Amino acid sequence: ATAYYSDTNGVPKDGDGRVTHLGLRAGELAPRVVSVGSLSRAQRLRDLMDSVSLSLTSPRGFTTYTGTVAGVAVSVVATGMGAPMMDFCVREARQIVDGPMVFVRLGSCGGLSPEATPGTVVLNTPGSVYVSRNPDAFAGGEGGSTPAYTIARPVAPDPRLCAHVCVALRAALGDRVVEGLNASADSFYAAQGRCDEHFDDRNSTVVPEVLAKHPDACSMEMESFALLHLAACSLGTIRACTAAIVAANRHSAAVITTELLHETERVGGRAVLNAVASFGLYL
Numbered sequence: 001a002t003a004y005y006s007d008t009n010g011v012p013k014d015g016d017g018r019v020t021h022l023g024l025r026a027g028e029l030a031p032r033v034v035s036v037g038s039l040s041r042a043q044r045l046r047d048l049m050d051s052v053s054l055s056l057t058s059p060r061g062f063t064t065y066t067g068t069v070a071g072v073a074v075s076v077v078a079t080g081m082g083a084p085m086m087d088f089c090v091r092e093a094r095q096i097v098d099g100p101m102v103f104v105r106l107g108s109c110g111g112l113s114p115e116a117t118p119g120t121v122v123l124n125t126p127g128s129v130y131v132s133r134n135p136d137a138f139a140g141g142e143g144g145s146t147p148a149y150t151i152a153r154p155v156a157p158d159p160r161l162c163a164h165v166c167v168a169l170r171a172a173l174g175d176r177v178v179e180g181l182n183a184s185a186d187s188f189y190a191a192q193g194r195c196d197e198h199f200d201d202r203n204s205t206v207v208p209e210v211l212a213k214h215p216d217a218c219s220m221e222m223e224s225f226a227l228l229h230l231a232a233c234s235l236g237t238i239r240a241c242t243a244a245i246v247a248a249n250r251h252s253a254a255v256i257t258t259e260l261l262h263e264t265e266r267v268g269g270r271a272v273l274n275a276v277a278s279f280g281l282y283l
Ligand code: R1P
Pocket: 036, 037, 038, 080, 081, 082, 106, 107, 108, 109, 188, 220, 221, 222, 223
């Protein structure tokens, strides 16, 4: 019998040296990574690469494309959704790549500010806060007097990387680029203030509270804080920044068209790929 993996108290790998959830081993992931949520966005970015030497979908649902952009090795990873998936991606990537790394997320998001209209791209130059639901508040007893949602303080991107990505995105998308703070939430529904009469959520004030505390909040999604937080805790080895295509504006309820989403993924994706490829790696 073969052990399913080794190092259960560290970062587990199987007998081939593959990290358990990404399914990759050393040599299969580039030190420059663009992460996206959806497989279709990853495929659109893959199609913009000069060459692709590895395509792998892990049994846990991560898809990785490794190839070259302008002669430089780059990987695109489709993470799926949520902070734990980003955590798998960043930690397991770090485990199989030596030396400095760069991560840029090109996600999708809800627009919180009026200018974050569908089809704009919010670049999180000020970073991201994190909104999480506090289960104690719903349990009665002592926890009943605690807030139902908490907002963690902003974590910043790498300023040089963010400025580099900003130049590329502005050259590609002009005034469709909006710079502003992101709010990552621990769910799509309750912690983003969406109404669902089937559950006790107490969330009607979540988005107004984010905006009262952070008037520069522009976007809301689920993964960017996890990336920026891990990069900040990577002992100086990972530089990261985040951007997201506005899929819908939460004030006006305007929603992007499929055509505009795909066009923005292609144009923004090309800009991000070129920016990642042309950013120097250093510790
Ligand atoms: C929800 O529809 C998903 O879209 C956003 C959210 O963060 C969440 O993951 O990002 P992605 O399109 O990159 O997945």
